[in-house]
Amino acid sequence: MKKTENIRDEGFRNYALQANMWAVLLKTGTPLAFYQALNTLYKMLDSLMASHINAEAVSAVAYLSQINITVSSIGMGLAIGSSLKISEAYGAGNYELVGRRVGNLFALCALLDAVLLFSIPFTPAILRFAGTPEELIHIGGTYFAVEMTGLAVTFFNNAYIAVERARGNTKRIFCLNMAVIAIKLSLTAFFVYILHSGITMIALASVISQLFLMVNGLYHIMKKGSAFRLSAENLRLKKEIVLPLLQLSLPVIAEKAAFSAGKVIVNSMCSVYGALTVGALGISNNITGIFSNAQSGYQEGCSAIISQNLGGKKPERALEAFRKIFIINLIFGSLGLMISLVSINTLSYLYAYSSEGLNVEFQNIIRNIFKYDSLGTIVPWGISASVMAFMYSLGETRKILFINVCRLFLFRILLLWCLQRFTSMGSESVGIVMMASNSLTAVLACVLAVFDVRNFCRKNQLAF
Numbered sequence: 078m079k080k081t082e083n084i085r086d087e088g089f090r091n092y093a094l095q096a097n098m099w100a101v102l103l104k105t106g107t108p109l110a111f112y113q114a115l116n117t118l119y120k121m122l123d124s125l126m127a128s129h130i131n132a133e134a135v136s137a138v139a140y141l142s143q144i145n146i147t148v149s150s151i152g153m154g155l156a157i158g159s160s161l162k163i164s165e166a167y168g169a170g171n172y173e174l175v176g177r178r179v180g181n182l183f184a185l186c187a188l189l190d191a192v193l194l195f196s197i198p199f200t201p202a203i204l205r206f207a208g209t210p211e212e213l214i215h216i217g218g219t220y221f222a223v224e225m226t227g228l229a230v231t232f233f234n235n236a237y238i239a240v241e242r243a244r245g246n247t248k249r250i251f252c253l254n255m256a257v258i259a260i261k262l263s264l265t266a267f268f269v270y271i272l273h274s275g276i277t278m279i280a281l282a283s284v285i286s287q288l289f290l291m292v293n294g295l296y297h298i299m300k301k302g303s304a305f306r307l308s309a310e311n312l313r314l315k316k317e318i319v320l321p322l323l324q325l326s327l328p329v330i331a332e333k334a335a336f337s338a339g340k341v342i343v344n345s346m347c348s349v350y351g352a353l354t355v356g357a358l359g360i361s362n363n364i365t366g367i368f369s370n371a372q373s374g375y376q377e378g379c380s381a382i383i384s385q386n387l388g389g390k391k392p393e394r395a396l397e398a399f400r401k402i403f404i405i406n407l408i409f410g411s412l413g414l415m416i417s418l419v420s421i422n423t424l425s426y427l428y429a430y431s432s433e434g435l436n437v438e439f440q441n442i443i444r445n446i447f448k449y450d451s452l453g454t455i456v457p458w459g460i461s462a463s464v465m466a467f468m469y470s471l472g473e474t475r476k477i478l479f480i481n482v483c484r485l486f487l488f489r490i491l492l493l494w495c496l497q498r499f500t501s502m503g504s505e506s507v508g509i510v511m512m513a514s515n516s517l518t519a520v521l522a523c524v525l526a527v528f529d530v531r532n533f534c535r536k537n538q539l540a541f
Contacts, residue, residue, distance in 0.1 A: 089245040090167060093382055094389045098397045102405060106378030108247035110409070112254045113374035117366040119258040123279060126269045138276055138359075141221045144204070144341055145228065150333035152189055152232035155182070157377070158326025160239035161469060163305075164381045167243060168388025172304035179240055179298075180311020181318045186236045190229040197225050212352065216276070223280035230287040237294035242381055244305050253293055261286035328474035332481045339485035346493055347507050354504040357442040360428050361450045361508070364421070368413030369458040372406045376462040376469075383470035392537035396530070399467040406459030414455045421447050446508035453512025457519035464522040468529060476529075480522055488514035 093101055123138070159182040166174040196203065200222045204214050241250050264282035268274040298307040347354050379402040386394040421444060429440035461480075468477050489510055496506040534540065 090170070090385065090389075093245065093385045094168065094391055094394070098394060098401055101382055102375070102379055102398060102401055105245060105247055105382055106375035106402070106405070108251035108374075109242065109378045110371040110374035112247075112251050114367050114371035115258055116254065117363060117370045119262055121360075121363040121367070122262055123265060126265050126279070138220070138279065141204075141224070144221065145224045147334060147337035147341055148193070148225070149228050149231055149235075150337045151330050152186060152228070152235045154330030154333045155185060155189070155322075155326045156235040156239035157380075157469070158329045158474065159185075159236070159322045160243045161380060161384045161472075162322055162325055163240065163243040164384035165388040167304070168385030170389075175304045176306060176308065177311050177315065177318050178322065179305055179307055181314055181322060182236050182239070183233070183307055184312045184314050185319070185322070186232045189232050193225060193229050193232070197222055200225065220276045220280045223277055223284060227280065227284035227287050230284065230291050234287060234290045234294060237290075237298055240298065240305050242377060244303075245381070247378060249297070253290055257286045257290050260289055325472055325474055328478045329469075332474070332478040335478075335482060335485065339490060342490060343493060343507075343510075346490070346497070347504075349497070350504045350507070353436075353439050353442055354446075354507060357439065357446050357504070358507050358511075360425075360443055361447040361511070364417060364424060364447060365451050365454040368410065368417065368455045369462075371413070372409060372459040372462045375402055375406055375409070376466040379463070379466040380469045383467065387470060392533070393539055395470065396533065396537075396539060399463070399530075402466055403460070403463040406463045407456070410456040410459035414451060417447075417451050417455065421451070442504050445505045446511070449505070449508030449512040453515045457515045460519040461515075461522045464526040467526065471529065471533065473529060476525060480518060480525065483521055484514055484518040488517045 093105075159178065163175055163178045163182070166172075166178060201214060201218055204218065204221060238250055241247070261282050264285060265279050268278035268282060272278070298305070300306060344355050344358065347358055379398055383395045383398050386392070386398065425440045425443040425447070426435070428443060429436045465477050465480070468474070492513055493506065493510045496502055496510065500506065502509070
């Protein structure tokens with residue numbers, strides 16, 4: 078086993094450093110893109126099943142899920158930042174450092190889990206602090222508490238997925254998450270359509286499916302013979318290992334947490350238009366997220382490849398990866414925009430139809446928000462994601478934090494506040510804000526990228 082694992086790890090390293098870059102990016106990024114897209118699709122189907130209960134239930138799930146994402150962004154940011162350092166050590170061929178960084182990543186996740194589980198009894202206070210309407214706290218308070226329990230499991234799973242991504246095992250990530258989605262959707266359908274349960278059981282289905290991934294993750298990550306093995310020896314926190322991980326991860330955590338928290342603020346601001354608008358915005362975000370999150374999957378795969386090539390002293394291939402992921406995401410985004418615009422009438426009907434019949438008002442709100450959201454999200458986000466893949470690999474996480482702070486507070490919250498205060502627009506203003514904020518973010522990211530690419534080329538004596 079040891080010899081087999083080492084040969085496989087060394088083989089992928091050589092492949093990432095030498096093979097055709099189109100093939101490397103597509104082989105590494107496509108399973109991650111499908112994983113991200115299907116992950117969003119299952120959340121979409123989740124809320125679709127919730128809509129079978131009633132419109133208020135789907136609004137509660139959409140609103141509370143965003144708070145859930147805010148909390149989970151801490152573990153996600155830690156996993157993303159740490160995986161880049163793991164990829165860098167992997168590209169340099171320093172397998173001892175790889176193992177130590179893997180162990181310290183999981184040790185940090187264990188500390189996060191302890192804090193998270195301790196906070197569960199304070200769920201109502203957390204929701205009120207987040208500005209959650211009382212009607213949604215009443216409907217979904219227990220749902221959120223169960224989701225918090227699932228997050229403790231998800232923190233481990235994020236770390237495991239980050240490690241597998243660093244070693245190029247994206248097919249395993251895809252297969253395991255396909256199983257998670259199948260388990261989740263099957264249980265949710267059983268609870269909602271057969272047992273006629275409320276939304277709390279939807280959260281329980283999430284916990285069970287994530288436990289499946291955790292068990293499989295433990296099995297694979299503890300196998301002997303791999304440079305990426307999780308061992309008890311490496312679980313001890315070491316200052317010289319932890320500090321570089323945190324130095325790169327903290328801006329990512331801040332960026333993701335701030336952005337997710339800001340979306341909670343946006344949801345709270347949208348509540349002036351009623352709970353249906355909050356639910357419609359969540360649904361629109363889920364639909365566009367199928368494609369934009371797939372682009373994020375290519376971003377994650379590309380970041381790992383760039384980091385490995387930087388660690389392997391091949392800057393020209395790192396720059397080549399950035400140029401080609403930009404083209405891939407642009408093509409993917411254009412196709413995604415066409416597909417989403419064609420399917421919106423059918424999807425809005427499905428979401429607005431419940432056991433109580435068709436809610437025409439809800440369907441119209443979904444379509445009005447989506448027509449703007451899709452135009453400003455799918456293609457522009459592909460541009461932003463490609464730029465950020467390069468910035469992540471260079472360790473420019475503070476710059477990414479700046480981009481997303483502008484995206485949220487300047488281009489989104491401030492603009493929404495202005496539209497609410499100085500115009501008579503209704504819920505349609507929410508879609509306009511989503512279009513404007515994502516488009517302006519892409520422009521800002523490209524402007525900053527010009528300076529990064531120019532400096533990178535000068536430093537490594539490459540043609541700009």
